[in-house]
Amino acid sequence: MSIDRPSKIQATIDLDADGKRFGALVVPHSRNDSAWGSIRIPIAVIRNGDGPCALLVAGNHGDEYEGQIALRDLARTLDPVEVSGTVIVLPGLNYPAVRSATRCSPIDGGNMNRSFPGRPDGTITQMIAHYVATVLVPRADLVLDLHSGGKTLDFVPFAATHRLPDKALEARAIAAVEAFGAPVGVVMLELDAEGMLDTWVEGLGKLFVTTELAGGGSSTVRSNRVAATGVRNVLKHMGILRGEPEIAEPSRMVDMPDERCFVAAERNGIHEPLAELGDEVAEGQPVARIHSMDEPSHEPAVYVARRSGVLIGRHFPGLVQAGDFLASVAVDL
Known part of the structure; x- marks a missing residue:
């Protein structure tokens, strides 16, 4: 089914009128306990005349909280008179997952x-993705998608973009990450x-910034502060809010040039980290051990960094399964 077919989802507010709404x-969802039911995903729009449009997203995964907190605060407090252009706020995009505190939707x-650009006649998740891809993203000059580690990962708080074939767009995205x-x-x-x-946004030639802000299925004072300040900084960078970005210290800019930045588990067991987030590690340096759950006499398996750099991410839970991500290392740009 082509994504060009119109969405079944309806917005209860005018997306293009001035003011704050x-x-x-409203996503149709016929089910056992509600034959003519629906899912209502919160949205806010703050608009003041012509100007750039920013689409701000959190809750793409339901167990990631810094973005959800920052965008709810922003939607409540942002006065339209502060805005030049439009800010569209989706503080809980995958609303079923947000309600259940899970990464993925409990419905489907x-x-x-991993569902973009979605389908107008697909599952609930695909329908939501299709609406965002075909109705909201085309309005936007910038998409900011706020992620963190959820229940399974932990990160040094970072903003990110990607290597892009369009080097002019890549340079603009890196500048937004720095902002x-x-x-x-x-x-x-x-x-x-x-x-x-x-991938969908960048494929349309639009500016995209994402984040990974701590993790563990919760948030911290520090990570919430980074999220709240960063959202306003990006809006200032885009000229939607007045003033200059508030940057206490320039971001340390790093690169992930190839798959050697990642370390993955090859067996099940109890995870023991051997390096702290933010540590400098050398190629071949142990970064984690996995202990056998059933055979205490067995030596733990040691996993090493595959390149030198800074440890920016790691597995969070105490148990690990074969194939799980263990650690990521990035190198200075």
């Missing part, structure tokens, strides 16, 4: 960030970019 995206198992003002800025390698919001 709170409403919902859909991973929102966000996170402790680290990453030119990120995606091991699987198919179906991501990132």
Whole structure:
């Protein structure tokens, strides 16, 4: 089915009128307990005349919280008179996953960030992705998609973009990452970019910035501060808000040039980190051990960094399965 067919989702507010409006995206969802039911995804639009449009997204994965907190605060407090242009706020995009505190939707198992550009006649997750891809993204000059590690990962708080064939767009995206003002800025390698919001937006030639802001299925004072400041900084960078970005210290800009930046587990067991986030590590340096759960007499398996650089991400839970991500290392630009 072509994505060009119109969406079944309806917005309860005018997306193009001036002022501030709170409403919902109404997704049809007929089910056992509600034959003519629907899912109502919160949306806010703050608009003041002509100017750039920023689409701000959080809750793409339901167990990632810094973005959800920052965007709810922004939507409540941002006065239209401060704005030149339009700010569209989706503080809980995958709303079923947000409600259940899970990465993926409990309704259809859909991973929102592997579902773009979606389908107008697909699952709930695909329908939401299709609406964003075909109705909201075309309005936007910038898409800021706020992620963190969820329940399974932890990161040095960073903003990120990607290597792009269009080097002018890549340079603009790196400048927006620097304007966000996170402790680290990453030119990120995606091991699987198919179906991501990132890939869809960048493929349309639009500016895209994402983040990974701590993790563990919660948030911290520091990570929430980075998110809140970064969102406003990007809006200032785009000229939607007045003033200059508030950057206490320039981001450390790093690159992820190839798959050697990643370390993955090859067995099940108990995870023991051997390096702290933000540590400098050398190629061949141990970064994690995995202990056998069943055989205490067995020596733990040692996993080493595959290149020298800074440790920016790691596995979070105490248990690990074969194939799980263990650590990521980035190198200075």
